[in-house]
Structure formats: structure tokens, C-alpha cells
């Protein structure tokens with residue numbers, strides 16, 4: 132099973148990288164994002180300082196995660212919320228399914244949550260006989276198309292208006308309009324009914340605040356508010372790494388998330404949730420559940436070299452600047468989390484053997500590291516993943532090739548001899564160029580091959596300089 | 603100052619004129635240049651492939667070769683980053699860690715050395731033409747070299763420098779990435795070529811011959827008459 136994910140990735144990447152229309156569409160969308168992001172960054176007095184502070188907040192929180200989680204849970208429970216601990220994806224699904232069964236739930240409405248994608252919650256709920264509706268517009272569109280989100284922040288960014296209209300016509304018998312406003316109205320009409328019908332609302336969590344046990348949710352459409360306020364049961368699914376210490380921490384991280392994520396100063400709605408409706412309160416759910424998900428996170432926490440990957444606030448900025456993502460698109464990854472963060476994280480969540488290829492599908496340009504608002508050194512983590520992959524599953528032929536490389540490079544005489552031989556052989560390359568026998572085919576299919584110089588620098592030096600400056 | 607040259611293996615083999623140009627410029631500025639002939643490669647290809655043991659073996663050889671150098675100058679942002687940024691990682695926890703850090707600290711990318719260390723921005727070069735500059739990612743993000751080559755280019759008489767849009771995007775080379783994922787690499791390179799062509803430049807200048815090898819290969823295949831040159835070649839042309 133191991134090569135399948137890699138083979139699929141390569142095939143899909145090869146296909147999409149050649150799709151000029153797709154390339155231009157994504158590129159244009161992300162150029163727009165870049166302009167807005169830069170504008171927002173400029174409103175920070177000191178963006179670099181803010182990054183440093185954000186990284187330190189996450190560093191401290193994770194260093195004392197046990198203590199902060201305890202504090203968080205204590206505050207939540209004291210207000211009547213129920214907290215559940217899920218060691219892995221299956222446990223989390225079971226907890227949520229049980230809640231739905233015990234409470235005779237029929238309709239479930241869900242606001243956007245990548246953590247729920249990570250545990251494949253929708254499939255599990257549907258298999259359990261429950262109807263689930265996504266209330267976020269982009270998320271709803273990809274749900275109707277029966278595909279996973281394309282991007283962790285912009286799930287439907289790959290679709291043009293016409294395609295959205297098409298799916299609305301097919302699935303909702305809607306009229307053929309392409310005006311964004313009209314399209315939104317179609318979704319809103321459907322959704323309004325669902326909000327009234329739903330008896331359970333499921334949300335993700337952007338941040339949990341330890342000092343007061345509040346949950347922070349960031350959104351732009353107001354749908355999360357309705358998802359969490361209207362149904363009688365609210366279930367919030369939260370990765371345990373989403374914690375911050377104080378409201379002050381939140382005051383820094385919310386604008387950073389908005390800036391890095393969507394190029395917004397602040398997102399449209401930022402809401403704090405603290406528990407079920409209490410006596411005398413006029414709205415809010417009767418039951419409030421928080422499911423705390425581990426699913427590999429404590430294992431990553433124990434990894435001194437890569438634990439800072441847990442700092443991630445899922446802003447998606449690294450995807451946006453990643454030239455690989457821009458060319459292969461989000462679906463190609465075949466993972467919940469795409470782009471650089473996905474390539475670094477997925478091997479931890481789903482196994483190195485099957486997912487190591489993602490760490491190699493990078494030019495290591497470092498744009499991701501440069502942009503990450505919490506300063507995760509993504510590019511170097513990719514290198515670490517590669518090293519770990521080699522240690523765990525040594526690639527035979529590559530090892531052999533590099534063993535030869537190593538011997539040659541450690542022995543200058545061999546290196547000179549090898550390159551001299553290559554000079555003699557080079558004219559023969561023309562005979563096989565472009566054929567299946569061409570050893571440089573992966574290069575020469577799309578690029579002209581460089582030619583070895585007639586005389587190496589070493590040879591030039593020997594001739595012209597050695598006498599004047601011996602070494 | 604006695605300057606020790608590190609001419610990475612592919613410059614040695616494919617682009618010796620880059621090394622020759624560096625020698626000419628440094629000597630013109632009045633410095634003695636030495637080139638330890640036992641040098642080969644920095645080990646980056648193995649390192650980037652995850653084969654750290656093999657990379658370390660090659661790097662050990664480089665440490666032996668360069669340990670007594672006063673300063674090491676290399677016309678490659680990428681290999682410079684290997685020495686300065688990645689050697690310490692590669693040797694962490696080994697007895698040669700300190701030496702690796704020391705070698706890293708005295709390593710400079712060529713333009714960085716001229717501008718930051720020697721304080722030279724005008725080498726008295728002349729070059730006729732319209733050119734754009736490609737930031738190699740390793741030089742840019744690992745070494746933080748961005749203004750230095752531009753400062754040098756602005757002093758070149760006859761040269762018109764135009765920036766690309768978007769600037770600072772990877773060309774798609776990425777070492778073994780270019781052959782492991784040739785289509786992604788090519789797509790990235792095509793984007794870059796478009797940005798290059800958009801400037802109307804006749805030349806692309808960079809600090810990394812590896813990026814240039816990739817770009818020149820693409821431009822040639824596309825039939826575009828744009829030439830790729832290393833910064834050192836431009837600066838040395840009139841010397």
C-alpha cells in the first residue's frame with residue numbers, strides 16, 4: 132500500500148502542473164490575497180516582532196500543555212460544559228456519534244472545521260444515519276460536489292462561479308445565475324431551513340483560552356454563530372494544541388490569524404463561547420460539549436525537533452505562498468492539510484512510510500518558513516522528514532547512488548577521473564537524448580541539458596594560477 | 603586578505619567561467635586568492651535527499667579542506683547556505699560540530715563578501731544591456747542576501763536593471779526535486795520565465811548557477827533569446 136499515495140500524488144501533480152487554466156486561476160486568486168495581506172501586515176507596527184511574540188505564546192503554551200489544559204477544562208466544566216477526551220480519530224467519532232444517538236438527533240449542522248475533516252467526521256455521521264450539512268458557503272459547495280476542501284481556509288477556491296452555479300442547479304434545482312450575491316442567496320435560503328431543523332451543531336475551535344475556558348471561533352459569514360447557537364446541542368471539536376494562555380494572547384493571535392490567513396485586519400466575526408445556556412439566559416444550546424482530540428499530537432509533542440509544528444494556527448498562509456501548492460493545487464496532496472504544513476504534519480498523523488513523498492515534493496525554497504505567522508520552520512522540517520524517512524525505510528537504489536557519490540566526492544582524484552570520463556561520454560548523449568535510454572530524460576523532456584565545459588575550473592586553475600599562488 | 607575559494611562541483615564542471623570571473627574580480631580588488639585543489643562538493647545533493655550520513659562523509663572532506671582558511675568565498679548562494687546553515691545541523695552532536703560552525707561562520711556568498719565584508723559596491727564593471735535579477739531561494743532566505751547583488755549591479759555602467767513581477771518566487775530547480783518531480787519543477791520554471799520575459803530583459807542574472815542552468819534550459823527549449831549569467835560573469839566581463 133505504501134507506494135500508492137506517492138504514485139497517485141505524482142500522477143495527479145503531473146497532470147495539474149500541465150493544466151494552464153488551473154494554474155492561472157489559482158495564481159490570480161493568490162496574487163489578490165498577497166496584496167491584501169501585505170496591506171494588513173503594514174498596519175502592524177512591527178510584524179516581525181508580532182511573529183516572535185506569537186511563536187513565544189505558542190511555545191510556552193505547549194511547553195506546559197498539561198497545566199493549561201487542566202485549567203481550561205476546569206473553567207469549562209464549572210460552567211456546565213462537558214469535556215470529552217479522544218485519543219484518536221476513531222474515539223472522537225464514537226464520542227460524537229454517541230452524543231447524537233443518545234439525544235435522538237436527526238439533523239446536524241456543521242460549521243467549518245479542518246479537525247473534523249482530519250477525523251472524517253461527516254462520513255462517520257452519515258454512515259451512522261445522520262444528515263449533516265455544512266454551513267460555511269465554501270464548505271457547503273465542496274460538500275455538494277462530494278469532494279474534500281481544496282484549501283484549509285478557502286475550501287472552494289478552485290471553483291469558478293459557473294461551476295458553483297452548475298452544482299446548485301444540479302443539487303438544489305436552483306436557477307442558473309452566476310452573480311456572487313445571487314449564488315450566496317441560494318445557499319442561504321437552503322441553509323436557513325437547515326439551521327431551524329438541526330438539533331445538533333458541530334463546530335471546530337480556533338483557540339481555547341486556558342485562563343477562562345472560553346472557545347474562540349473565527350469566521351466571515353456568521354454561519355458558525357448560528358450553528359452553535361440555534362441547535363439544542365453544541366459539540367466543539369478541538370485539537371489539544373489549539374490552546375493559548377490568556378485573553379491577551381488571543382488579542383495578538385486573532386489579528387495575526389486574520390492577516391496571514393485571509394489578508395483581513397480582523398475576520399468578520401470573532402466569537403467566544405463559554406458553555407451551555409444558563410438559568411436566566413435567553414439563548415445558547417442546552418448542552419455544550421467539547422471534544423479534545425489528541426490523534427498523534429502528544430506524540431509530536433514528545434519530538435523535541437519537530438514539536439513546534441504544533442504551533443500551527445491553521446492560517447493557510449504557507450499554502451498561499453507555496454509554489455508547489457500553486458501549481459499542483461490542494462486536492463493533489465490527498466490529505467486533510469495541504470501545502471507545506473500538510474507535507475510536514477501528515478507523516479506524523481498518518482505515517483511516514485506512506486506520506487514521505489510529500490516532503491520530497493518541495494524545492495525547499497523557504498517561502499513557507501518566511502511567511503508563517505508563528506515562525507514554524509517548515510522548510511527545515513521538510514528536510515528533517517526526509518532524513519527520518521531515510522532512516523526508517525532506507526531507499527535502496529538512492530542509497531547506492533549516493534554511496535558512490537560519497538566515495539567520489541571524498542577522493543578528489545576519483546572526482547577528477549569521473550568528470551574526465553563524463554567529458555568523453557558526453558557526445559554520446561546526443562544518440563539517446565529524448566529516448567527511453569536517456570539517463571537525463573527527466574531533465575531533458577522539458578529543458579535543454581547543460582553541457583560540461585571543455586575545461587573545468589580546476590584545469591584552468593592548474594594552467595593559469597597554480598604557479599602564482601600554490602595551494 | 604587571503605581569500606580561499608570554494609568552487610562548487612557543478613560550477614567547476616559546467617560553468618568554470620564563473621569561477622574564473624570571481625578570481626579576476628577579487629584579484630583586481632587587490633586580494634590574494636587561493637584554491638585548495640582537493641575540494642569537490644559540499645554534499646548538498648545527499649543532504650537534501652535525506653541521506654545525512656552520506657552528506658556528512660562528503661562534508662567531512664570539505665571541513666578538512668577548508669578548516670585552515672581565513673575566509674571562504676563561494677559564487678553559489680545555495681552551497682554557501684549548505685556550509686553556513688546546514689553544516690552545523692549535520693554535525694550537531696558530533697566532535698566536529700565546533701569546526702563545522704567555524705567553517706560556516708567564515709563562509710561568504712560572493713556578492714555578500716564584496717558588499718558586506720569588503721564594503722565594495724563598484725568593481726568598475728561595464729556591461730551593455732537590459733537585465734533582470736533572479737533571487738536564488740537559498741541565498742535569499744537562508745543567507746539573507748538580497749540587496750548586495752543589486753547594489754553591485756546598479757554600479758555597472760551600461761546595465762539597466764529591471765525587477766520581475768512577482769519577485770522572489772522559486773524558479774523550480776530545487777536540486778533533485780527537478781528530476782524527481784520534473785513536471786512541477788517545469789511548471790514553476792515556466793512561471794518564472796514568463797515573469798522574466800515580462801521585463802523585456804535580454805539577460806537574467808543570479809547568484810546561483812544551478813537556478814540559471816534550469817532557467818537557461820527552459821528558455822532555450824521555449825526558443826527565447828534570453829541569456830542567463832552569473833553575477834560574477836557580468837561584473838568581470840569588462841575586466
Ligand code: SF4
Nearest residue numbers: 443444446447449503
Ligand atoms: S504552518 Fe504557519 S503558515 Fe502554515 S498554516 Fe500553520 S500557522 Fe499558517
